[in-house]
Structure formats: C-alpha cells, structure tokens
Amino acid sequence: MKRLFALLLAALLAACTTIAKVEGDQVVNDKLVVKVPAAWNKVTDPWEHEPYDLWTQEGIPLDHLRLWAGVQSGQPLVAKPTVLFRAPGEKDPRYPTFVSGLPPDKLVSLFEALYANEGEVKITRVDPTIFAGEKGVRFELTLARRADDLVLNGVGWAAEHNHELYAATFAAPRLTFFSKLLPMAEAVVKTAHIKG
Amino acid sequence: MPVPVGEAEFQRVIAPLRFGWIQDEIKRGQYEESLVLFDRLLARKPADPEVLYARGEVYRLRGDKDDLPRALDDLSRAAGAQKPPAETFRSLGLVQRQLGNAQAAAEAFDRYLALDPHAPDAGLLRSYLSDLKS
Numbered sequence: 001m002k003r004l005f006a007l008l009l010a011a012l013l014a015a016c017t018t019i020a021k022v023e024g025d026q027v028v029n030d031k032l033v034v035k036v037p038a039a040w041n042k043v044t045d046p047w048e049h050e051p052y053d054l055w056t057q058e059g060i061p062l063d064h065l066r067l068w069a070g071v072q073s074g075q076p077l078v079a080k081p082t083v084l085f086r087a088p089g090e091k092d093p094r095y096p097t098f099v100s101g102l103p104p105d106k107l108v109s110l111f112e113a114l115y116a117n118e119g120e121v122k123i124t125r126v127d128p129t130i131f132a133g134e135k136g137v138r139f140e141l142t143l144a145r146r147a148d149d150l151v152l153n154g155v156g157w158a159a160e161h162n163h164e165l166y167a168a169t170f171a172a173p174r175l176t177f178f179s180k181l182l183p184m185a186e187a188v189v190k191t192a193h194i195k196g
Numbered sequence: 197m198p199v200p201v202g203e204a205e206f207q208r209v210i211a212p213l214r215f216g217w218i219q220d221e222i223k224r225g226q227y228e229e230s231l232v233l234f235d236r237l238l239a240r241k242p243a244d245p246e247v248l249y250a251r252g253e254v255y256r257l258r259g260d261k262d263d264l265p266r267a268l269d270d271l272s273r274a275a276g277a278q279k280p281p282a283e284t285f286r287s288l289g290l291v292q293r294q295l296g297n298a299q300a301a302a303e304a305f306d307r308y309l310a311l312d313p314h315a316p317d318a319g320l321l322r323s324y325l326s327d328l329k330s
Contacts, residue, residue: 094225104320105290109257113225121223127319137320 017045027195028053032069032132032166035191038184040065050079055188057181061148063172065185067192071165073100077114100163104128104137107158111139111169115154119146132166132192134159143171153178155185161194168192215281218250227258248274249284256291267291275304282311286321293324302328 023039029051040055055065068077076095083092096110108126115121121143129138136159143152154171170185172178210217221230234251238244252270255263271288274280289304305325309318 091228094227096225103290103294105317106257106259108317108320109225112223116220116223116225120220122316124316125319126317128323140316 016047017043019043022055028067029069031164031195032067033191033193033195034067034188037187040184040188048079051075051077057184058172058177063170063177063181065170065188066168068165068167069194071098071167073098073163077110077165077167098165100160102160104158107137107160107165107167108139108156111156111158111167112141115141115143115171118143120144129157131157131159131168131189132161132194134161134166134194136160136166141171142174151175155182157189157192166192166194215246218246219283222250222253222257225257227254230254243273243277245274245277245280245284248277249281249287252291253283253287256287256294264291264294268295282308282315285311286315286317289321289324293328298328 020042021039022042023036026034026036028034040057043054043056043060051068051071053067053069054060055067057063071077074097076097078095080092080095096113098110102110105126108123112121112123121141123139123141125140127138129136131138136157139156139158141154141156143154144150145152151174152171153174154169156167156169158165158167160166168185168189170182170189172181221233224230231251231254234247234254237247238251241247248270252267252274255267255270267287268291271284271291274284275288285304285308289301289308292298292301292304302325305321305328309315309321309325312318315321
C-alpha cells in the first residue's frame with residue numbers, strides 16, 4: 001500500500017509545475033523572439049494553460065517576467081478558471097481582454113486590471129515606447145499584494161502588431177529585488193522582435 | 197429621504213480616502229458591478245463629481261455600444277461641477293479623442309496637465325497632445 005501511495009505521489013508530482021532553464025534565443029508562442037543573455041527559469045503548469053510565458057529568477061512568489069505573444073482580439077490576458085459550481089443567476093467575472101485597435105491608454109488599463117486582481121495597484125508612469133519593433137506603451141506600477149502584504153514594483157511594455165497583442169510585464173518586491181532584477185528583465189525585453 | 201443620523205460625520209471622516217476607494221473600484225474591471233454601485237451613489241447625490249467621474253470612466257473603459265455618449269455626458273457634468281477630480285479631464289480628453297473631437301480633447305488634456313503636471317501618464321498624454329495639435 002505504501003509503495004502504491006509513493007508511486008501515486010510521484011506521478012502526481014511529475015504532473016505538477018515544471019521549471020526549466022531558458023537562455024540564448026527563445027521563441028514565445030512561436031511568434032516573439034527574445035535573446036536571453038542571462039539564464040531565467042521558465043515555469044510551466046500543465047493544469048493551467050495561461051496565454052503567456054512565465055519566467056522567474058528567484059521564484060514566482062518573488063519575481064516574474066510574463067511574455068505575451070500573438071494574443072488575438074477577444075482573447076483574455078489570463079486563462080479563465082474552470083467553474084465547477086455556479087449559483088443561480090451568477091455570471092462569470094470579467095477578465096482583462098485584448099481588443100484590436102485599443103489605444104495605448106486602454107492597453108495600460110488592461111494590465112492595471114490584471115494586477116488589481118492581486119491587490120492594490122497604482123500606475124506610476126506611462127510613456128510611449130517601441131516594443132518588439134512596434135509603437136507601443138511602457139508603464140510602471142506599484143502593487144500592494146493582498147496575499148502577503150508585500151509591496152512590489154512593476155514595469156510593462158505592450159504593442160499591437162497585425163491585430164495581435166505583444167506584451168511583457170516584470171514585477172518584484174520593491175525592496176532589493178526590483179532594482180537588482182530589472183536590468184535582467186530589460187535585457188530580455190529590449191531584444192524582443194516579432195517573428196517573420 | 198431622511199438623512200441618517202451621523203451621515204455627515206461619516207462622510208467627513210471618509211472624505212480623504214473616498215476617491216482612492218472609488219478608483220480601486222474602477223480598476224477591478226468588473227464594470228457592471230461598478231455601475232450598480234455608482235448608480236446607487238448618484239441616486240442619493242446626483243451631482244457628486246467624484247462619482248460622475250467614476251461612472252463616466254467605467255463607461256469609457258467598457259466601451260460597449262452607447263457607452264461613449266454616456267461617458268461624455270457624465271464626464272462633462274463632472275467637469276462642470278465644483279472641484280472635480282483632475283482625472284475627470286484626462287478621461288474627458290480620452291473620450292473626445294476617441295470621438296474625433298481634436299480641439300475638445302486637447303483642451304481637456306491641457307486642463308488635466310495644468311491641474312496635475314506630474315501625472316503618471318503625463319508622458320503619454322503629451323504625445324497625444326502633440327498628435328492632436330499637429
């Protein structure tokens with residue numbers, strides 16, 4: 001019985017989150033190419049098919065670099081959770097959803113709503129930029145995370161190409177980690193270009 | 197409608213925090229729920245500039261059919277009230293820009309940046325202004 005339990009546990013763990021080292025040339029969703037000068041850790045959860053790549057240096061509770069590539073109009077920026085039970089008359093919540101043709105200010109609002117789900121978010125800077133070779137927007141934010149009362153700083157880049165969204169966000173604790181890791185995130189983001 | 201005992205004192209105490217709470221409500225992105233809340237608040241105080249701004253901003257962000265004229269109406273009323281939030285003029289400018297009213301959009305952005313020259317999105321709005329005035 002113990003052996004069976006151990007086997008089941010091993011099988012379960014094997015099916016859980018995996019972490020793989022990424023460096024060199026990487027392609028996100030077969031559409032966005034980035035060069036990774038210093039290795040990152042790519043986190044994959046087989047149970048959740050998020051529409052972005054999730055990378056980290058120190059572990060997801062601390063820092064994350066998310067990369068979206070080729071999000072189509074009408075698609076949300078996050079995977080909608082499976083709802084097993086719904087009360088009568090209850091509707092699904094809204095999820096931040098990309099729509100082709102959104103102006104830069106509304107792109108920022110999408111990511112603001114995305115992070116607002118985690119805690120109190122405040123956009124602290126918004127500027128026009130070039131991201132992945134396209135005219136886009138760069139924004140900075142602070143997030144007071146509800147789960148652990150940790151204050152994070154964040155930065156994001158977003159642009160539209162051929163009616164699809166390309167974006168990246170990086171966030172890490174304001175103390176120590178953000179300033180230490182931001183150059184590594186920027187080193188990746190500045191190499192981003194759309195494939196083809 | 198009779199004024200509940202203690203309401204004035206309650207409003208005085210929460211006044212420094214209230215607009216932040218309203219902004220947090222907008223940021224949730226649950227537009228239909230927010231509209232119910234703001235409709236209720238406006239039913240009690242129809243000319244409240246903070247809530248008029250908030251409802252107009254939710255309409256602007258949702259952007260469904262007929263939302264832009266609703267946003268323009270609420271934001272114009274908020275802008276005409278006493279002491280509207282500076283963000284009213286930002287949102288008003290964005291609506292006017294979306295409607296193709298370049299001069300009205302530029303005026304609203306100018307007003308916003310005059311009220312809050314160091315606004316977080318000043319860089320983006322100055323680029324919009326540059327396009328509108330060119």
